[in-house]
Amino acid sequence: MAEKMTGAQIMCEALVREGVEVMFGMPGGAIMPFYYAMYDYRDKLRHILCRHEQGAGHAAEGYARVTGTVGVCVATSGPGATNLVTPIADAWMDSTPIVAITGQVSSAVIGKDAFQETDITGITMPVTKHSYLVKNIEELPTVFKEAFYIASTGRPGPVLIDITKDAQQARTVPNWDVKITLPGYKPTLQGNRKQIMTAVKLLAEAKKPLIMAGNGIIMADATEELRSFAERTGIPVITTLHGIGAFPEDHPLSIGMPGMHGWVHVNRAIQECDVLFNIGARFDDRVTGKVSTFAPNARIIHVDIDPSEIGKNVKTEVPIVGDARMVLMAMLEEMPQRDTTEWMHKIREMQSHHQHRQQYLVREAGTEDILMPHDVYAALTRIMNERGKYRVATDVGQHQMWAAQLIDWYRPRTHITSGGAGTMGFALPAALGAAVACPDETIWVIVGDGGFQMTNQELATIVQEGITNIKVAIVNNGYLGMVRQWQELFEDRRYSHTLLTGPDFAQLARAYGVCGITVEQRGEVEAAIEAAYAHNGPVVIDFRVEREVNVFPMVPQGKSIGDMLTEQPEPTATA
Amino acid sequence: MRKHTLVALMQDRPGVLTRAVSMFRRRGFNIESLAVGHTETPGVSRMTLVVESETVEQVVKQLYRLIEVLKVSDVTFDPTVEREMALVKVHATSTTRSEIVSLAQIFDAKIVDVGTSSLIVEMTGAPGKVENFLEVIRPFGIKEMMRTGRIAMVRGSRTHQASDYIDVEENGHIAAALN
Ligand SMILES: Cc1ncc(C[n+]2csc(CCOP(=O)(O)OP(=O)(O)O)c2C)c(N)n1
Ligand SMILES: [Mg+2]
Secondary structure: OOOOHHHHHHHHHHHHHHOOOEEEEEEHHHHHHHHHHHHHHOOOOEEEEEHHHHHHHHHHHHHHHHOOOOOOEEEOOOHHHHHHHHHHHHHHOOOOOEEEEEEEHHHHHHHHHOOOHHHHHHHHHOOOOEEEEOHHHHHHHHHHHHHHHHOOOOOOEEEEEEEEEEHOOOOOOOOOOOOOOOOOOOOOOOOHHHHHHHHHHHHHHHOOOOEEHHHHHOOOOOHHHHHHHHHHHHHEEEHHHOOOOOOOOOOEEEEEEEOOOOHEEEEEHHHHOOOOEOOOOOHHHHHHEHHHHHOOOOOEEEEEOOOOOOOOOOOEEEEEEEEEEHHHHHHHHHHOOOOOOOHHHHHHHHHHHOOOHHHOEEEEEEEEOOHHHHHHHHHHHHHHHHOEEEEEEEEOOOOHHHHHHHOOOOOOOOOEOOOOOOOOHHHHHHHHHHHOOOHHHHHHEEEEEHHHHHHHHHHHHHHOOOOOEEEEEEEEEOOOOHHHHHHHHHHHOOOOOOOOOOOHHHHHHHOOOEEEEEEOOHHHHHHHHHHHOOOOEEEEEEEEEEOOOOOOEOOOOOOEEOOOOOOOOOOOOOO | OOOOEEEEEOOOOOOHHHHHHHHHHHHOOEEEEEEEEEOOOOOEEEEEEEEEEEHHHHHHHHHOOOOOEEEEEEEEOOEEEEEEEEEEEEHHHHHHHHHHHHHHHHHOOOOEEEEEEEEEEEEEEEEHHHHHHHHHHHHEEEEEEEEEOEEEEOOOOOOHHHHHHHEEEEHHHHHHHOO
C-alpha cells in the first residue's frame, strides 16, 4: 500500500481525487514528467492537446463556465506559462474557477535565468486569486487540495500551481490525509440578518424598484430563487452582460441588458428607479457609465460574495456580503407581495417608444437584400430555439454586443463571453471547453473576423479530438469593427489600422478538415445555418455582412447612461 | 485629511509581502509608511501601514482578499503606542558636537557612533517626535538618514494576537516545513 510515487504521479492522482475528468494543455521540457505520468492515467484523465496555451486556458474557462466546476489547463515553463497569462487574467476578471498547472525549471537552477525559466507566479500575481510555487514533493497533496478549494469557493477565480521539474521527478509516499487549513480564507455565505431586513424594508416600500442580476446569480445557482423573488415582488429584472441567462428573457418581468450597449429603456429605468437591488454584479464602468450620474435617485442595495466589490465603484446604502442564493432565500422569507404595475407599465412604455430590438429590423427601401449582421442573429436565434439545447460562446467586438442584444437568452451558463477583460480570441477555444463538457448540445461560436484570426488554430484541436458539436458563425465585416465604430463616431472617421483582410475563412476551415460555408446573400443565411446543423461535424460559416454597421444604442465612454446615442448621428459638415 | 493606521496579521508564506505590496501598487493606494516583521507567533507576520483615509476601506477589503491575511484592524481611533526609528549621520565639528549631543539628550535619542566629522544618532519615538528631532538637527547638516516605517500597538489589555485567528502550533509546523 505505502508505495512510493513520483511527484508527477501524485499530481495525476490529486487531479483524479478532485474529480477532474479533462484538462487542456501542451507539453514541454519542464512539465514532461507530468506528461510521462499522465500516460498511465489516460483512462481517468482526458487531456486535450491544444495548439496554443492561450487556447488551453480559454478552453478551461469555457469548461468551467458551463459546468460550474474547476477547469484545468497545463503548460510548460517559460513561454508555455506566459502564453497562459491572458486566459488567467481573463478568468480573474470574470471570476472563472480555473487551476493552471505549469512546469518550472528545477529548484537548483531557479533564479539563474535557466533555459525557459520565467517567474510565472510573479508575473501572474496581480491576476490570480492565489498561486503556489512547489519545490518540495511533500507539499503536492495539500497544494492541490487547497488550489481547487480556493478556485471554486467564495468568489471563484484562477489559481496557479507552478511545480519544479525536480519536485515532479522526486519520489515519496504521499500523505493524502490532509485537511485544508486556511485561517485567512473564510468566505461569508450567509448575509447579515440586520442588513437583509433593511433591504427587505427598502424594497417593500420602494415605488420604482429594480433588480440588477449579475454573474453572481449564475455562479451561486440562484436562478430559481431569483425567479421566485421577482415573481413574489413583481420587481422588474435587468441582466448584465454576465447576468445573461440568470433570468429568462421571455419572462414578463425581464426588461433586458443595461450599460454601454444596453437598451435605452433599461438605462432609463436605472436612472429613474428609487431602489436598485444589485445581486452579484460589480458595477463595472461599462454598466455605470459616468459614475457620478449613475442611478441618481436610487438607494442602492448590493449583494456580493466579495466584500471588496461593495462600495468600490458606487456608493451603497445597504451592503450585504454573502452568497446570492442564500441571501435571496433569506430575503424571500421576509418579502411581502407588492404591486409594481404602474412602474412596469412605465418601463414598457419607454421600451416601445425606443423600439427596443425592432429598430434593427427596419430596412430602408433598396437595402432589403443586403446581408446585415442582424439577419444572421435573427435566423440563428430562431433556428437555435427550434432545435433547442444550445450554448453560445461569443468573442469581443460588435458581434458580441449584437449577440447579447439580439439572441433570446433563457438559461444560465448558455452565454459564454469574455466580459471583464474583453479578450479577443476567447470564443473558439472557450467553445472547445464547453463542447467537451456538453457533448449533447450544440455550441455556437459567434466571432468577428478579427478575433477569429487570433485563435483559429484550435480548429485543428477540435478536429483531432473528434469534436462535432461546434458550429462557428463568423460575422465578417472586414474590419476590427468595434474599434472602427469608435473611430467613425468619435474620431472623425480616421480608420487608423482597423481595415482588416483575412483569408477565405471557408477555405481555411476546409484546410483544417472542417466544413466551410460562405454566405454573401441575405437569402442564404437560414439554409447555411440548417446545413451547419445537418453536418455531423464542426462547421465554419463565413457571413460576409454589410461592413460599416454600428451597434446601437450606445453610451459614449465616460458619458452618463442617461444620454444614449440611439442612431447614427448626422455626419458633421467638416467630415 | 486624517491618515489611517492599519495593523494586519498575516501568515508568513512565500510571496505574501510581494502580494500585498503589488496589490497596493496596482490599485494605486498611497501607502505612506509600511513596516513588517515577526510577531509573538512563529509563522505569522505583522504589518503596520499608514494610508490616506479615502482609500482606507478598500485597502482593508483588498488586504482581506489575500488568502494569507488573518486580520486587519484600523487602530487610528484607538489609544496606541506608535513608534518610528531613524538613524541619522549628522555633520559634527568640535564646536557643534556638544550642542548636538545635548539636543539628542533632550529628545531621548542615542549617540551610537562618533567620527571625526560626524555623529550617528539613533532616534526612536512617536512619529511626531522623530519629525521634530529631525527638524532641529537638520541645520547642522544631515549627511545620511534612514527612517523605518511606523509600528503600532494598542494600549491596555486589548490585543491583536495571531492565536485568536489560527492554530498556533499547526501554523508553526507548516512554517517550519516551508523554510
Ligand atoms: C486581444 C485583444 N486585442 C485588442 C482588443 C481591442 N478590440 C476590441 S474590439 C476589437 C475589434 C474586434 O474585431 P472583430 O473581431 O472583427 O469583431 P467586430 O467588432 O468586427 O465584430 C478590438 C481590436 C481586444 N479587445 N482584445
Ligand atoms: Mg470584424
